[in-house]
Every structure is written in structure tokens, then in C-alpha cells.
Amino acid sequence: NAGVTQTPKFRILKIGQSMTLQCAQDMNHNYMYWYRQDPGMGLKLIYYSVGAGITDKGEVPNGYNVSRSTTEDFPLRLELAAPSQTSVYFCASSLETGWQYFGPGTRLTVT
Amino acid sequence: GENVEQHPSTLSVQEGDSAVIKCTYSDSASNYFPWYKQELGKRPQLIIDIRSNVGEKKDQRIAVTLNKTAKHFSLHITETQPEDSAVYFCAASRGGSNDYKLSFGAGTTVTVRA
Numbered sequence: 001n002a003g004v005t006q007t008p009k010f011r012i013l014k015i016g017q018s019m020t021l022q023c024a025q026d027m028n029h030n031y032m033y034w035y036r037q038d039p040g041m042g043l044k045l046i047y048y049s050v051g052a053g054i055t056d057k058g059e060v061p062n063g064y065n066v067s068r069s070t071t072e073d074f075p076l077r078l079e080l081a082a083p084s085q086t087s088v089y090f091c092a093s094s095l096e097t098g099w100q101y102f103g104p105g106t107r108l109t110v111t
Numbered sequence: 112g113e114n115v116e117q118h119p120s121t122l123s124v125q126e127g128d129s130a131v132i133k134c135t136y137s138d139s140a141s142n143y144f145p146w147y148k149q150e151l152g153k154r155p156q157l158i159i160d161i162r163s164n165v166g167e168k169k170d171q172r173i174a175v176t177l178n179k180t181a182k183h184f185s186l187h188i189t190e191t192q193p194e195d196s197a198v199y200f201c202a203a204s205r206g207g208s209n210d211y212k213l214s215f216g217a218g219t220t221v222t223v224r225a
Contacts, residue, residue, distance in 0.1 A: 031211055042117075042200055042215040043155070058212065059112070090154060098143045098204055098211045102154040 002026050004103035006091050012109045013081040021076040021106050023091030029101075031094045032074040033058075034066065036087040037105075043090065049074055081110045113138040115203050117216030125224050130188040132219045134201035137182070143206030144177060144184045145213070149198045158199075159186070162206065191223045 007022045025032065030051045035043040045058030049068040063085060065077040074093075078085060088107050092100040114137040124130045136144075142163035147155035161168045161175045161184065168175050172191075177184040188195055198220050202213040 033212075040218075042217045043213075044215075045212060048212060094211060096211065098206050098213075099145070099157055099160065100211075100213065102156070104154050 004091055004093055004101050006089075006103035006106050008106060009104065010107045012111065013078075015081060015083065015110060017081050018077070018079050019081070019108075021078070021089055021091075021108075023074045023076065023103060024072050025074075025091075025093040025101070025103075026072065027093060027101065028071060029093035029095055030071065031096070031100075032068065033092045033094075033100065034064070034074070034076045035090045035092065036060065036085075037090060038087050046076065046089075078108075083110050086110045113141060113203055113205075113214035115201060115214050115216040117201050117219055119219060120217065121220045121222070123222045123224060124191050126191055126193060128191055130186075130191055130195070130221055130223075132186045132199055132201065132221075133183060134185070134203075134216050135181075135183040136203040136214075138203065138205070138214075139182065140205050141203040143204040143211070144175070145202050145204075146173075146175060146186050147200045147202065147215075149200065149218075151197075155200060188221075191221075193223050193225055196221060196223045 004025045033048045034046040047066040049055045091103040094100040145160035149155040174187045198218045201216040
């Protein structure tokens with residue numbers, strides 16, 4: 001099992017550009033999550049999904065969008081990137097038991 | 112929503128001593144409390160978790176205690192080693208009814224001095 005994978009590892013965006021962060025898991029987990037982690041801070045939930053076709057907002061959804069067309073994939077879309085979106089983005093997945101497995105993260109810089 | 116507070120924000124201990132990190136939560140419906148360890152530049156990884164029907168759980172040198180009445184839970188690391196140096200996060204969740212969203216504390220940076 002590869003677990004939770006994320007691409008890209010690093011990305012630099014200019015203000016106003018858009019991009020999609022990819023996340024995939026091969027553990028057949030129903031639940032998937034996107035977090036952002038600002039330097040020296042905890043994790044803030046952006047969006048989550050409880051199954052294919054079902055998504056919902058977390059604490060900090062503004063400026064982001066998600067889709068979940070399959071159990072395996074949960075991409076995060078940034079539209080009109082802003083410097084405030086500079087952060088490390090983690091994708092995670094879990095079964096109903098709540099134990100969340102995290103991907104390696106994507107380090108995004110918006111300049 | 113749930114609010115999780117974590118203390119201290121930094122903790123320096125001598126190798127071999129114990130480390131204790133405390134968290135409080137606000138939502139009385141929360142019943143799942145995991146702890147994650149994050150090494151520099153790495154992903155968070157679960158090290159131990161506890162559910163509300165248990166007061167204490169141990170796994171080798173780490174233990175977690177839960178006081179539901181007071182709405183706080185703690186992580187205890189005994190006989191600390193250099194590899195315990197990392198950032199530790201507590202979290203809380205309702206853990207049921209299709210609600211496994213985690214609310215995280217701000218983290219504790221633990222440094223183990225040789």
C-alpha cells in the first residue's frame with residue numbers, strides 16, 4: 001500500500017494563478033480531509049468528504065474548492081491564489097474509526 | 112464548534128525525564144482524542160488515541176489520560192529519548208454519527224536535551 005499520496009511536493013504560484021493539489025489513497029477509506037498548516041501553527045480543516053460525491057466545508061474553506069468523484073481521489077482546487085494561501089497542505093484519510101492517516105504534504109508559496 | 116487548547120507551547124526536558132502535555136476541549140459531545148507527532152518537515156503521525164469510555168491508555172513509554180468531567184486530557188512520555196523531540200498535537204472529535212472531523216490544538220514543541 002502506498003497509503004496517502006500527494007502531488008506536487010512543492011509549488012510556487014503567482015498571485016491570481018490557479019492550481020489543483022492532488023491527493024489519492026489506496027486504503028479504501030471513506031473519509032478524506034484537507035488541512036492547511038501555517039508555520040508554527042496547528043492544522044486547520046479546509047474541506048472534508050465522507051464518501052464519493054459528498055463534500056463539506058471545514059473551518060477555513062474560503063478560496064478553495066474540492067470534488068470527490070471516486071473513493072480514492074480528493075483534489076483541492078485553489079482559484080485566484082493569494083499570499084494568505086501560502087502554507088503546507090496535508091491530505092488525510094480515515095475509516096469511520098477516526099484514525100487519520102496523513103499524506104506527505106504540499107508546500108505552496110504564493111508570491 | 113470545538114475549541115481545543117494545548118499547553119505548554121514549548122517544553123524542554125532532560126533525556127530520561129518525563130514530559131507532560133495538557134489539552135482542554137469545549138464540546139462535551141467530543142469522545143475521541145488522538146495525539147499526533149510531527150517531526151520537522153514530516154507529516155503528522157498518530158501515536159496514541161483514547162475514547163471517552165476509557166480513562167487511561169498506555170503504549171510502552173507513552174500514555175494518555177482523559178477526564179471527561181473536567182474536559183481535559185494529557186499526554187505523558189516517560190524516559191524521554193532524543194528521538195522524542197518533535198511537535199505534538201492533541202485533537203478532539205465527536206467520533207460518531209458521521210462526524211470524525213478533528214479539531215487540533217496549536218501544538219507543543221518538545222526538545223529532549225542529551
